[in-house]
Amino acid sequence: MKSSPITLLSTLFFTGLLACQNALATDTNQSVSQKLQQEALASSLAFDIVESLTVEVGPRLAGSEKDLIAVQWAEKKLTSLGFDKVYKEAVQVPVWQRGEAKANIVSPYAQPLVITALGGSIGTPEDGISAPIVRFETLDALKQADPSQVTGKIVFIDHITPRFKTGKGYGMTVGGRSRGAIAAAEKGALAIVIRSIGTDHDRMAHTGMMRYQEGVDKIPAAAMSNPDADLITLMLKRDPNVVMHLEMSPKNLGYATSYNVIAEVTGSSKPDEIVLIGAHLDSWDEGTGAIDDGAGVAIVTAAGHYIAQLPTKPARTVRVVLYAAEELGLIGGKSYAKEHQAELAKHYIAAESDFGAGRIYQIDFNVADKAFAAVQAHTSSMQDNGVAPGNNKASGGPDVSMLPGYGVPVASLRQDGSDYFDYHHTPNDTLDKIDPKALAQNAAAYAQFAYLMAQSEIELRPLTPKAK
Amino acid sequence: MKSSPITLLSTLFFTGLLACQNALATDTNQSVSQKLQQEALASSLAFDIVESLTVEVGPRLAGSEKDLIAVQWAEKKLTSLGFDKVYKEAVQVPVWQRGEAKANIVSPYAQPLVITALGGSIGTPEDGISAPIVRFETLDALKQADPSQVTGKIVFIDHITPRFKTGKGYGMTVGGRSRGAIAAAEKGALAIVIRSIGTDHDRMAHTGMMRYQEGVDKIPAAAMSNPDADLITLMLKRDPNVVMHLEMSPKNLGYATSYNVIAEVTGSSKPDEIVLIGAHLDSWDEGTGAIDDGAGVAIVTAAGHYIAQLPTKPARTVRVVLYAAEELGLIGGKSYAKEHQAELAKHYIAAESDFGAGRIYQIDFNVADKAFAAVQAHTSSMQDNGVAPGNNKASGGPDVSMLPGYGVPVASLRQDGSDYFDYHHTPNDTLDKIDPKALAQNAAAYAQFAYLMAQSEIELRPLTPKAK
Numbered sequence: 001m002k003s004s005p006i007t008l009l010s011t012l013f014f015t016g017l018l019a020c021q022n023a024l025a026t027d028t029n030q031s032v033s034q035k036l037q038q039e040a041l042a043s044s045l046a047f048d049i050v051e052s053l054t055v056e057v058g059p060r061l062a063g064s065e066k067d068l069i070a071v072q073w074a075e076k077k078l079t080s081l082g083f084d085k086v087y088k089e090a091v092q093v094p095v096w097q098r099g100e101a102k103a104n105i106v107s108p109y110a111q112p113l114v115i116t117a118l119g120g121s122i123g124t125p126e127d128g129i130s131a132p133i134v135r136f137e138t139l140d141a142l143k144q145a146d147p148s149q150v151t152g153k154i155v156f157i158d159h160i161t162p163r164f165k166t167g168k169g170y171g172m173t174v175g176g177r178s179r180g181a182i183a184a185a186e187k188g189a190l191a192i193v194i195r196s197i198g199t200d201h202d203r204m205a206h207t208g209m210m211r212y213q214e215g216v217d218k219i220p221a222a223a224m225s226n227p228d229a230d231l232i233t234l235m236l237k238r239d240p241n242v243v244m245h246l247e248m249s250p251k252n253l254g255y256a257t258s259y260n261v262i263a264e265v266t267g268s269s270k271p272d273e274i275v276l277i278g279a280h281l282d283s284w285d286e287g288t289g290a291i292d293d294g295a296g297v298a299i300v301t302a303a304g305h306y307i308a309q310l311p312t313k314p315a316r317t318v319r320v321v322l323y324a325a326e327e328l329g330l331i332g333g334k335s336y337a338k339e340h341q342a343e344l345a346k347h348y349i350a351a352e353s354d355f356g357a358g359r360i361y362q363i364d365f366n367v368a369d370k371a372f373a374a375v376q377a378h379t380s381s382m383q384d385n386g387v388a389p390g391n392n393k394a395s396g397g398p399d400v401s402m403l404p405g406y407g408v409p410v411a412s413l414r415q416d417g418s419d420y421f422d423y424h425h426t427p428n429d430t431l432d433k434i435d436p437k438a439l440a441q442n443a444a445a446y447a448q449f450a451y452l453m454a455q456s457e458i459e460l461r462p463l464t465p466k467a468k
Numbered sequence: 469m470k471s472s473p474i475t476l477l478s479t480l481f482f483t484g485l486l487a488c489q490n491a492l493a494t495d496t497n498q499s500v501s502q503k504l505q506q507e508a509l510a511s512s513l514a515f516d517i518v519e520s521l522t523v524e525v526g527p528r529l530a531g532s533e534k535d536l537i538a539v540q541w542a543e544k545k546l547t548s549l550g551f552d553k554v555y556k557e558a559v560q561v562p563v564w565q566r567g568e569a570k571a572n573i574v575s576p577y578a579q580p581l582v583i584t585a586l587g588g589s590i591g592t593p594e595d596g597i598s599a600p601i602v603r604f605e606t607l608d609a610l611k612q613a614d615p616s617q618v619t620g621k622i623v624f625i626d627h628i629t630p631r632f633k634t635g636k637g638y639g640m641t642v643g644g645r646s647r648g649a650i651a652a653a654e655k656g657a658l659a660i661v662i663r664s665i666g667t668d669h670d671r672m673a674h675t676g677m678m679r680y681q682e683g684v685d686k687i688p689a690a691a692m693s694n695p696d697a698d699l700i701t702l703m704l705k706r707d708p709n710v711v712m713h714l715e716m717s718p719k720n721l722g723y724a725t726s727y728n729v730i731a732e733v734t735g736s737s738k739p740d741e742i743v744l745i746g747a748h749l750d751s752w753d754e755g756t757g758a759i760d761d762g763a764g765v766a767i768v769t770a771a772g773h774y775i776a777q778l779p780t781k782p783a784r785t786v787r788v789v790l791y792a793a794e795e796l797g798l799i800g801g802k803s804y805a806k807e808h809q810a811e812l813a814k815h816y817i818a819a820e821s822d823f824g825a826g827r828i829y830q831i832d833f834n835v836a837d838k839a840f841a842a843v844q845a846h847t848s849s850m851q852d853n854g855v856a857p858g859n860n861k862a863s864g865g866p867d868v869s870m871l872p873g874y875g876v877p878v879a880s881l882r883q884d885g886s887d888y889f890d891y892h893h894t895p896n897d898t899l900d901k902i903d904p905k906a907l908a909q910n911a912a913a914y915a916q917f918a919y920l921m922a923q924s925e926i927e928l929r930p931l932t933p934k935a936k
Contacts, residue, residue, distance in 0.1 A: 055702045058579040111526040203895040227898035427671040430695035
């Protein structure tokens with residue numbers, strides 16, 4: 001069809017009007033984003049939330065009594081902060097009790113050690129295990145060892161976790177924690193005690209989840225502090241025959257009910273479309289769970305509150321999810337994906353805060369390649385808050401990492417994790433490790449992100465398959 | 469008498485010759501001092517010694533089995549390092565066993581705490597003590613409190629130890645540790661739990677010696693980590709009625725024999741005159757006693773060794789004293805002063821290294837005022853090693869601090885103690901906290917100091933009384 005001059009003029013007029021509207025909408029979005037940023041940076045709300053959680057609840061191992069107290073705390077806190085809906089969804093979680101863990105070197109130089117049981121580990125016999133230590137520098141070295149070196153011994157993996165801003169050193173060693181007991185048992189070891197997965201030199205051991213494998217003997221698994229690993233390594237240089245005594249009494253006690261706790265700011269025009277910002281409510285039991293993941297709970301809760309208080313609600317629903325039992329294997333995240341499967345097509349984007357309280361320096365996405373530049377432009381007002389544009393290879397965070405498998409776009413708001421693995425999973429995970437200003441910067445970034453995503457006109461799907 | 473011209477010339481001639489000899493001697497002293505410095509800075513000996521002590525012995529609480537193993541270690545190590553004499557002197561020391569120490573908040577928010585018993589404390593009844601906490605910001609505030617506020621409660625002193633290069637923050641709070649139990653018991657408290665005397669934010673409690681007083685009830689005394697003190701303070705802001713449960717099982721078990729271990733490089737021309745450099749061999753039981761006082765043991769032992777290896781021995785005897793039971797109240801130091809009282813007039817000067825392994829930045833003396841400038845000039849070659857001249861108000865170090873009372877001059881080689889009270893008396897007192905280069909700088913300074921003092925022609929006595 002040939003356009004008449006009138007039609008052409010009319011089309012141009014309406015196109016112009018639309019552009020103008022879009023520009024106005026963009027201006028409004030950026031202006032609200034800036035307002036959210038200013039409000040969050042000036043507020044102590046996020047710190048008040050993590051203080052409340054760590055002081056009034058403290059450690060909250062999934063499946064424990066304190067875990068349920070944390071759930072009550074979360075419902076009450078979210079309700080008090082003006083969300084439209086607050087509800088919880090039951091999740092079955094394993095019950096593991098830490099018990100006691102003691103170790104010492106028997107010979108050649110009797111010395112006590114500082115250790116902790118790894119999560120899920122079985123105990124030793126009541127009178128413990130005494131056996132020579134066999135040291136490996138890595139999990140791979142253990143896997144390559146001749147079983148005759150390992151049988152009847154206590155395996156010691158002496159891997160060292162290097163420090164990076166991104167925290168990637170954790171990924172380089174955590175396999176020894178999660179799969180070391182399987183590899184050691186396959187070669188006949190009696191127990192495994194690893195150098196803690198941590199970048200510190202504190203005499204504290206770092207706990208964390210480990211796994212067994214069907215058909216392979218279950219052996220006790222523990223971590224020792226970095227100074228203790230140094231000590232044993234220096235003993236082994238003097239005498240290859242170092243004997244350790246190990247006593248541990250953890251117990252696996254079946255399953256209990258925990259909950260994902262959810263709160264929403266209902267969208268004004270697309271209430272069935274979801275922008276999900278999450279964190280995990282559970283923690284390990286030795287610190288007070290301030291950085292892992294009280295900080296995340298505080299960040300996404302405060303961000304949701306700032307959006308709930310806006311005079312005009314955003315188009316999409318902003319959903320804050322406080323996941324259950326992340327530490328025990330992303331159990332709340334997996335449960336959420338399963339229970340909400342029918343709704344996942346309506347999840348516009350998701351992100352989880354689970355890397356402490358260090359400042360966010362970059363935002364990465366996992367969206368359709370064709371949408372990446374547009375979504376970067378749409379979130380560019382976050383740069384004022386120190387958040388630079390990043391790449392399109394985000395995982396989104398532990399509990400949302402399964403969502404891209406269902407086609408859900410995700411974002412990773414990258415935090416400076418230089419000191420995160422100094423404290424992670426130790427008694428040192430306490431409130432004093434959080435810088436209130438850095439926490440407020442995080443809350444500002446999540447508020448900006450959630451609001452801008454809830455207002456976005458960009459089609460983020462389908463995800464572009466990523467090279468492995 | 470009127471001098472003849474000949475006599476005058478002759479006097480001038482001999483005075484000139486003497487000046488020349490002195491100048492030559494000074495040159496030789498400074499040249500040997502520089503040689504000692506270079507040797508120490510290039511050597512790993514001091515680090516090797518503290519590694520040996522912490523790996524092969526480790527914690528060595530005075531009066532324990534490990535304390536005697538440490539004495540054997542010291543005799544063997546000193547003998548192997550070429551001293552002319554190695555011997556030990558018996559010291560009676562109290563036997564205190566740590567047992568277990570557990571505490572938790574019962575209400576309003578149940579949480580476990582990290583605590584440690586203070587040295588010398590009695591235990592609680594077997595089923596513990598549960599009582600409300602009453603908080604004081606300082607020992608003085610406790611002393612001024614009305615007994616009705618305190619009776620039947622657990623006293624919590626929340627003093628904060630500030631960080632200084634000189635370590636003087638310790639002196640500002642340690643009274644709460646040493647005398648808090650007396651003050652609390654005088655007002656009817658059931659127990660006392662103090663904020664640790666430490667500058668860190670690690671979730672580790674700092675132990676250390678405490679005292680009881682005749683005629684005042686003995687109550688259990690513990691320290692909690694700084695994060696735990698923060699936690700209780702935040703709870704008290706929410707609810708003044710915070711109840712703590714405390715269980716401790718330490719025991720006081722009479723007395724045992726320990727030893728001051730002594731080694732000497734015999735003086736070439738004044739063998740009965742002593743330059744004493746000391747450190748303490750005992751340690752607390754939770755770390756491996758690396759900085760307190762393995763470092764000091766290594767520093768003075770290495771310094772003595774370098775002097776023992778010189779082709780020409782110094783004039784005076786250099787005596788290395790590794791004191792027993794410093795931690796339990798300067799017991800080895802007091803015993804030495806008593807046992808060697810007759811010989812103290814022949815002690816030219818004494819200094820103890822007991823402040824970790826931070827670099828020495830200054831040397832202070834306590835000598836006759838008229839000798840001060842001369843002794844500063846005589847030790848000026850230490851400036852090349854980073855040791856600036858200081859004041860004339862030195863204490864000399866804990867175990868030699870009683871010697872000025874007997875007229876013995878002392879020196880304090882001041883170390884940078886900025887981080888010393890992060891680790892002091894905690895499980896974190898381990899080898900990795902020592903910088904080998906800083907330790908070598910210390911050994912160099914002690915070698916220079918001991919040599920120059922053993923060669924000195926300066927009359928350091930009588931001490932000038934110091935204003936209190």
